[in-house]
Amino acid sequence: MFQKFIEDFNNYYFYQCYIFFPDPWPKKKHHKRRLVNYEFLKELIFRCSPKGSIIFGTDNYNYFKNVKKCTNILKKHTKILIKHSKKTPTVLTKYHNRAIKLRNEVNFLRIDKI
Ligand SMILES: C[S@@+](CC[C@H](N)C(=O)[O-])C[C@H]1O[C@@H](n2cnc3c(N)ncnc32)[C@H](O)[C@@H]1O
Numbered sequence: 001m002f003q004k005f006i007e008d009f010n011n012y013y014f015y016q017c018y019i020f021f022p023d024p025w026p027k028k029k030h031h032k033r034r035l036v037n038y039e040f041l042k043e044l045i046f047r048c049s050p051k052g053s054i055i056f057g058t059d060n061y062n063y064f065k066n067v068k069k070c071t072n073i074l075k076k077h078t079k080i081l082i083k084h085s086k087k088t089p090t091v092l093t094k095y096h097n098r099a100i101k102l103r104n105e106v107n108f109l110r111i112d113k114i
Contacts, residue, residue, distance in 0.1 A: 002035065006043065015052040017044055021095035024060035034063065038070040041111075045078050048113045057088060057108040059099035064107040071111055079114040 006012070022035045036056060044054050058064050071082050085108045088096060099106050 002040075013047055013049050015049050017048065017052075017054045018090065019054070019056045020093045021058055021099070022063075024058060024063050026060060026062070031066075034066075036063070036067050036070075038073065041067070041070050041074060045074060045080060045111065045113065048111075050113055052113050054111040055090075055108060056111075057096065057106060059095075059102075059104035059106045061105065061107065064109065068109055071109065081112040081114060083110040083112070084108070085110060 019036060023033075025031055025033045041054075048054055056064075056067055058067075068082070068084070071080070074080065075082060086106060088106070088108060092100075096106065
């Protein structure tokens with residue numbers, strides 16, 4: 001769906017982007033199907049307005065670590081600040097509630113464009 005959006009709107013910008021509990025694809029052989037990867041984050045950071053932010057949350061620790069690693073690489077050549085938090089900055093979504101019910105640890109990453 002997102003891929004279709006960027007094909008149709010090739011000149012979009014946003015101020016805030018929330019990516020909550022995207023499908024985690026936990027099996028290693030399926031990691032390439034994950035929505036949030038290096039290329040996706042690079043595009044989002046480019047499309048984020050100055051002083052805007054991207055907030056990513058997941059209860060899959062491997063996914064979280066991978067996204068953090070990608071943002072740390074991107075930080076070397078983009079003006080961003082990265083903040084790790086365990087608290088949701090907005091509403092509780094369906095899958096966040098599910099994670100709480102299952103007692104899964106939830107991690108959020110906030111990327112602020114400077
Ligand atoms: C586990 S659900 C989480 C739903 C909701 N964000 C929440 O926290 O309750 C994962 C969602 O990601 C959506 N999704 C997966 N790939 C996507 C893509 N390429 N573009 C947009 N949405 C996508 C799925 O349709 C599904 O609604």
